Amino acid sequence: MKLIDLVYTLFLLVLTFDPTGYYTSSLKIILFIILTIYGIFKSSNRKILRINFVIILSMVLLPVFSVMYADIIGTLRDLDYALSHIMSMLFVFLFVYLNTMDLNVLLKIIWFNGLVLSIITLILLSFSIFIDFSAIYSLVTINPNFMMAVDREFLGIPINGLYFRSGPFIMFSFVYHLYRYHGPFKLIISIFMYLALAFSGSRTPMIMQTLILLIYFYDSKLFGKYFIRMVSLIAIIGVFYLTYKLATEKGEESNELKFDNVASYKKEILKVRTFIFGDGVGSMFYAKGNNKMLAFTELSYFDLLRMYGVPLGVYFGLLFYIPVLKRVDITEKDLFFSRFMLTYILFLILAGTNPILLGSIGLTALTWAMVIRQKVISMNML
Template sequence: MDAIIDPNNRVLHLKYVLFGLVILIWGSGKLFERLELPPRRLIYIILFVSFFMPFYALSMGLINNFLQNTDLQAIVYFNSFFFFLLIFIIYDTGFDLTKVINRSTLLIIVITLGIYCFFILQPSMYLVLTKYLVIDKNIAVFGLRKYGPITMLMIYFRTSPLLVFPLAYFLQRILMDKTSKARFIHYFILTAIIVTLFLSGTRANLVSLLFIILFYVCLWTFKKSKPAFILLSLVLSLVFIYEVSTILTILFDKSEISNSVKLGHFESYLDYFSKNGLQLFFGQGFGGAFYSSGFNKLTTVTELTYLETIRVWGLPITFIFILILILPIIKDIRDKNFSSVSVAYIAYLFIAGTNPFLFSSTGMMVLVYVFSRSFMVTNSENRIVVNGVKQF
């Protein structure tokens, strides 16, 4: 929960304390018990992500002399990788994180909608909250965002991308599982999630929101009526073709500040890679910087995560890492266990492409959840089975 509401560890300052306590409590309990190890393939993945990647980047940073005059705070990735080791604990205890993730992320709704209502009632507090949450703590972004003719107040909480998991979960419950219990509560929470993602204002969040909703609507239609599914697919295709120019304008409009910055980053990456073939292959390592026209200065990190991964680690390691990232999706499809988590994870990886969230400790916790679940569960009537107990 601390990783949800305090992703930068600047509010409660408990992230590493809690991480240490979890390791200590689990470790003390395993002194006289047998450790349940994950499958060998997962162990190799854990070792690659938790140890090889950070120490390779550290080594390349030293070889390239980038670390000599670099503040440790600038090495933004290093300590986050160790959170991936929590897979050992999750797998050993058989603990299912589904309910924890879905319930704790609902705090993002309370925070976002609470701030929005507070601004409506007390607009004079906008600057005060902006200074505390945006400037001092860096856990949120406020501002006006324009999409074509629509201008809206954006309230983006740093961990709002995690809402794709409860979004897919509740759509699965409502449309596919058709649970009769607490349907009103499910509809209410689903509506709150949709509103919160809409208010977050980022294109990646909005595209992911639309993708997940359309996925479940199409799946529900397909199961109800094949002709209706074909008709729906045709209508959606025609709408997309008709609106494609508008969509592309919104996504790549250079007059919009956020777009201009990202496009500047993208062009600068291409220019950097074209001039630095050796570092394109081996990477700069930690502490390295490059000039980005998006910021109009040297920078050590940008929002374009996958290109940033190439810059830091090089093409071969980035290729392996991306294969690791998509492994749970491939495994779920192969095992016929493509659940709401799989759908949400696809959306999450899309969001991560334009957000440095993936390499944060909170982002690593998402990978812990997805990988531990993927290697722990078996398929049973669109539900997952963990230690003999059916979960949604």
């Protein structure tokens, strides 16, 4: 592993445990600049850069123009969010550096990052067994931008959980670990990674992690082929049914809040000017679920439509899906890469109901998908 790859490993750890830069803003900026400059001077495959030029340019310019538009029409109300939105989009430039990396090195860094995150999450959860959970809840809510402590009910079952906002990164580590890792303690590490999200107290990551595991069982040859596939298919159907039940569960505070906010988005987006041009990044709207004016909520795709208008909002959203628009041929040779891209799709679904899609976490996942897809295509594996 090169020294510059260690720099990216450090950068990823900093991003994982402090995604908003609350404590490490200066360090993150310095590491970002080093990686970007290195990528610009060392990148040898200019063709791949040109192919992804539209994504990079759109991600950088559209937010800037949208903030300027909001300022011109007088809807700019939250300048801090507008600037953070622009800064987050700059993370797409990391593709230039990732393009210089060896594919296997990148995958191992992603795996290592998720392993560290899983272990720390489980350590904190273990502390909550011996320490009053309310004490941990008070501790992590000092800065809720990097971690959440939740006390909620799922289908009538009370659950206490801890959830890093970067927790979805574990999904990518988990799929790599299941399909590619052949080192010691595979089973133990698999359990760690699964439990880190399963006990997060957040519905969607729990379900996504379970779905990844079931798909692995479906693909696996460790058990009787037809038996395990039949059981896995039944279980996958069960997971989708459970997802529906949880998403529509009456009286669940999080669901009711989101349903109310959807109604507010609908009312705002259907205004003629907003529908066509948007209100601009940094504008605010009344969110009924939160009962206050907000610049954004957990419903990231609705935020795109409201801020950019429906035409540009749909276009912006589709940029995240470009890495998976090319048809994937599922064969024994490329099965892992197919499952990695499937995990990316699951991430995009999850990110649509969490405020991570339009931040550094969402852009980091996008750069992974972009570079892995391009490297696999160049290897004639897809």
